[in-house]
Amino acid sequence: xxxxxYRTDSPLPRPPSLDETTRAFQERLRVLNAVTIxxxxxxxxxxxxxxxxxxxxxxxxxxxxxxxxxxxSSDYFEGSFGTDEQGNVRxxxxxxxxxxxxxxxxxxxxxxxxxxxxxxIDLFNHKGQSVGRGWCxxxxxxxxxxxxxxxxxxxxxxxRPLTPYDLDILNLYATSLAHLCTLKRTEQSLIKERNLLRTxxxxxxxxxxxxxxxxxxxxVNTSAWKASGREINEANxxxxxxxxxxxxxxxxxxxxxxxxxxxxxxPISNKLEPNVTVNGEPTLLLTSKxxxxxxxxxxxxxxxxxxxxxxxxxxxxxIQASEARFNLLAQVADASNIGVVLADSEGRISQANDAFxxxxxxxRAEMEHMNWIIxxxxxxxxxxxxxxxxxxxxxxxxxxxxxxxxxxxLPILVVASRLNNSIQDMVCLVIDLTQQRQLEAERLEAAxxxxxxxxxxxxxxxxxxxxxxxxxxxxxxxxxxxxxxxPVRQKAKIQNIQDQTLLLEKLxxxxxxxxxxxxxxxxxxxxxxxxxxMTELERSLRPAAERKTQTLMLELQSDLPPxxxxxxELYRVIVNLIENALNYTPxxxxxxxxxxxxxxxxxxxxxxxxxxxxxxxxxHIFDRFxxxxxxxxxxxxxxxxxxxxxxIMELHSxxxxxxxxxxxxSTFRIVLPLDTS
Numbered sequence: 001x002x003x004x005x006y007r008t009d010s011p012l013p014r015p016p017s018l019d020e021t022t023r024a025f026q027e028r029l030r031v032l033n034a035v036t037i038x039x040x041x042x043x044x045x046x047x048x049x050x051x052x053x054x055x056x057x058x059x060x061x062x063x064x065x066x067x068x069x070x071x072x073s074s075d076y077f078e079g080s081f082g083t084d085e086q087g088n089v090r091x092x093x094x095x096x097x098x099x100x101x102x103x104x105x106x107x108x109x110x111x112x113x114x115x116x117x118x119x120x121i122d123l124f125n126h127k128g129q130s131v132g133r134g135w136c137x138x139x140x141x142x143x144x145x146x147x148x149x150x151x152x153x154x155x156x157x158x159x160r161p162l163t164p165y166d167l168d169i170l171n172l173y174a175t176s177l178a179h180l181c182t183l184k185r186t187e188q189s190l191i192k193e194r195n196l197l198r199t200x201x202x203x204x205x206x207x208x209x210x211x212x213x214x215x216x217x218x219x220v221n222t223s224a225w226k227a228s229g230r231e232i233n234e235a236n237x238x239x240x241x242x243x244x245x246x247x248x249x250x251x252x253x254x255x256x257x258x259x260x261x262x263x264x265x266x267p268i269s270n271k272l273e274p275n276v277t278v279n280g281e282p283t284l285l286l287t288s289k290x291x292x293x294x295x296x297x298x299x300x301x302x303x304x305x306x307x308x309x310x311x312x313x314x315x316x317x318x319i320q321a322s323e324a325r326f327n328l329l330a331q332v333a334d335a336s337n338i339g340v341v342l343a344d345s346e347g348r349i350s351q352a353n354d355a356f357x358x359x360x361x362x363x364r365a366e367m368e369h370m371n372w373i374i375x376x377x378x379x380x381x382x383x384x385x386x387x388x389x390x391x392x393x394x395x396x397x398x399x400x401x402x403x404x405x406x407x408x409x410l411p412i413l414v415v416a417s418r419l420n421n422s423i424q425d426m427v428c429l430v431i432d433l434t435q436q437r438q439l440e441a442e443r444l445e446a447a448x449x450x451x452x453x454x455x456x457x458x459x460x461x462x463x464x465x466x467x468x469x470x471x472x473x474x475x476x477x478x479x480x481x482x483x484x485x486x487p488v489r490q491k492a493k494i495q496n497i498q499d500q501t502l503l504l505e506k507l508x509x510x511x512x513x514x515x516x517x518x519x520x521x522x523x524x525x526x527x528x529x530x531x532x533x534m535t536e537l538e539r540s541l542r543p544a545a546e547r548k549t550q551t552l553m554l555e556l557q558s559d560l561p562p563x564x565x566x567x568x569e570l571y572r573v574i575v576n577l578i579e580n581a582l583n584y585t586p587x588x589x590x591x592x593x594x595x596x597x598x599x600x601x602x603x604x605x606x607x608x609x610x611x612x613x614x615x616x617x618x619x620h621i622f623d624r625f626x627x628x629x630x631x632x633x634x635x636x637x638x639x640x641x642x643x644x645x646x647x648i649m650e651l652h653s654x655x656x657x658x659x660x661x662x663x664x665x666s667t668f669r670i671v672l673p674l675d676t677s
Contacts, residue, residue: 339430
């Protein structure tokens with residue numbers, strides 16, 4: 001069934017003129033006029049919209065009515081109030097619908113029609129759901145050539161036919177609503193702007209006031225009347241002058257300045273004005289006043305803004321005094337080559353004396369770019385931050401380093417404290433510790449030389465003893481060998497000579513190895529399978545363990561990645577650890593050889609069930625030439641075996657560790673980085 005959209009330029013045919021129809025139309029016009037007058041009294045825009053729908057259905061004779069307004073782009077409209085399926089007014093605010101989804105509305109906007117209608121169309125609720133079928137008419141709310149909204153009616157409830165009078169009444173009603181909605185929106189916008197402006201003025205910390213040409217107050221913000229300290233409010237000040245609140249001399253000066261401004265039209269800008277509190281305490285105001293003009297440009301008063309700058313000016317005086325003291329301190333410190341720095345809590349350096357500039361390598365022109373934070377190496381950042389947060393009156397002393405302009409580091413001692421309890425500024429005395437550090441280094445080097453001399457003396461003594469012992473045994477054995485005729489005893493003496501010869505060789509090799517490692521011996525690295533190394537060593541050393549009825553056990557991680565190491569030196573390390581375990585584990589004991597991965601490293605452990613190491617000995621176990629007099633270390637040696645282990649691990653970027661418990665046993669551990677090539 002084809003449908004046609006009718007507009008006011010193609011009206012419905014009017015029925016023959018009947019007195020009853022005419023009287024009904026005139027009555028609806030009278031009601032429309034009364035309704036329009038009532039709507040002008042609506043206090044708010046939303047109440048206007050609600051009442052417009054309510055009177056539309058209850059007094060203008062429409063079944064249902066809806067009211068909505070277009071967004072700025074006119075692509076969408078927002079609901080206001082409408083009528084539900086039972087004829088009750090409902091709140092449809094918050095709904096948002098594309099104009100393109102409403103054919104009648106789209107046509108009205110396109111053709112700039114006052115009213116459009118359709119005699120047979122689906123009727124919808126505010127959710128866009130079809131609730132029936134009938135006629136629908138829609139009138140645009142035009143503000144000049146711009147559609148601001150729409151009002152629509154239908155016959156869902158009564159299903160009565162549409163008459164030309166319905167369209168006339170709706171068109172007139174839309175014209176009135178467009179005017180009323182525009183006025184109410186403008187009125188509310190002005191009220192909102194006025195309230196916002198007044199709120200801003202009343203919350204301002206400055207004193208804001210308006211005076212007439214007789215210097216009488218006609219508006220005063222909250223800060224202004226509260227600042228007077230008197231038991232007054234804005235109403236008490238309106239119509240009065242400064243003569244009612246301030247000493248005559250001050251009020252006379254204010255009045256004279258204002259009258260001069262009224263005469264010349266020249267504003268008063270940022271003038272320092274004396275003032276007094278209600279208790280007679282002097283204050284200072286920073287004041288600006290500008291003429292207030294009417295539409296013809298005639299001066300009708302002034303707008304003034306004043307700010308109490310008493311504390312600011314006092315602070316400025318204190319700062320000037322502090323700067324004078326700072327300059328004096330800086331001059332005295334310069335003579336002693338002590339740096340003096342003034343910095344804020346963010347590390348920005350505002351002042352520095354010549355001594356500090358010399359330390360840092362900057363000239364005075366570059367000082368504005370200097371900052372404690374940027375000049376502080378990262379490892380000192382935390383202690384530097386603690387110093388900047390020091391409590392009032394507390395003196396902080398700390399040693400740190402400073403990046404100089406050329407990138408070098410300067411060791412310094414900083415003594416810092418807040419300046420006059422300021423929450424921002426700190427004054428710092430800076431002392432160059434370079435010479436002191438050099439003296440300390442020289443003293444440390446001297447101490448190390450002395451320690452090395454003691455260790456060397458001890459080493460020579462131990463080595464002399466350890467060399468004399470096997471040599472003495474060899475001499476005795478040779479002497480007895482010449483005297484003995486018994487082949488069995490001769491064989492025993494020969495074996496004794498061989499054992500002592502091997503011991504001498506081992507002593508000499510340890511000394512040579514340590515010397516080679518200390519002289520920058522470069523190792524040759526390659527990827528090694530630790531499990532293969534441990535398996536080979538277990539096989540080669542098993543006979544030595546079996547001679548003492550000891551058990552060698554392997555616990556190897558099957559998927560252990562390779563390590564990057566020197567094969568010969570790694571063998572030396574692990575053999576040393578296993579032989580120690582064999583030597584210091586009693587018969588029938590157990591030595592466990594273990595490998596596993598820990599993060600990005602591989603770990604080798606040699607665990608024994610020997611007598612363990614005393615806690616006082618444990619920290620020195622990897623020291624050079626260290627030889628305890630306890631049973632565990634009673635075996636002869638140079639005291640270099642574990643020191644060699646430690647040194648080789650250092651050259652591998654690894655480490656050597658030990659854990660031990662007396663009476664239970666020890667675990668020696670080496671940690672190596674995995675091969676990443």
